Amino acid sequence: MLRELLTATALAGTAAPAGTPGPGTMLGGCPVLPASHPLNRDISKRRSILPGLARAGEVAGAQRITHALRMTVRRTQKAYVSPARHFASSDGNPDLPPMGLRLRLKASFDLKPFHGQALVILEALKRYGVIVADNGSDWYITGAPDPRWNDENLHTLGHVPGAAFEAVQSGTLTRG
Known part of the structure; x- marks a missing residue:
């Protein structure tokens, strides 16, 4: 189980955090509830967002993201389509x-104008893509x-137009 911590503090002499347990996500070998299951709406609200977050350790440290990122859109x-289980x-x-x-950043999109943290994120968007995970600010x-995080560098991501992305075949669309 992957579990987020609501409040975290470093334990003296270790890199392990201690804190109040927050939402948990079952990983590996756990069955996915069918879309019609009555618990699905409640579970979707508690799923961890950590697996889809961009993390500074990946971007500033390793300079490589090896997973899809999560994205919000206004409307x-x-x-929904899998992996989502709700609308x-x-x-x-x-x-x-x-x-x-x-969605995935098109292979033809020119990355030459970008550098630093923005470039690391764009390379991940080309390779692993991004998943619409919540309503919020567009893109x-x-x-x-x-x-x-280098906010000034990250703001250059605003120069990437929506037309630079393509939808990836996801599966069956489930309508509410």
Whole structure:
């Protein structure tokens, strides 16, 4: 189980945090509840967001992200595709993205104007993509709070147009 901590403090002499347990996500070998299961809506609200976060240790340290990132958009349709298990909208507009939609930065998108942390993130978006995970600000990639982030460099990501992304075949669209 992957578990987030609501309040974390470093234990003296170790790198292990201690804190109040928060949401947990079962990993590996655990069955996925069918979409019709009554607990699905409650579980989706408690799922950990950590696996989809950009983390400064990956970007500033290793300079390599090896997983898809999570993204928010302002409006979604009343539908989802796996890995999402819920929708968060009452809007039936099929032109809006569903929860769980996976996008990838097109291979043809020129990365030469970018450097530093923004470049590391864009390389991950080309290789692993991004998943629509929540409603919020448009095209907002979520990162774990860390003083190593270079906000000025990260703001250059705002120069990447939505047209630079392509949808990845995800699976069956489940409408609400």
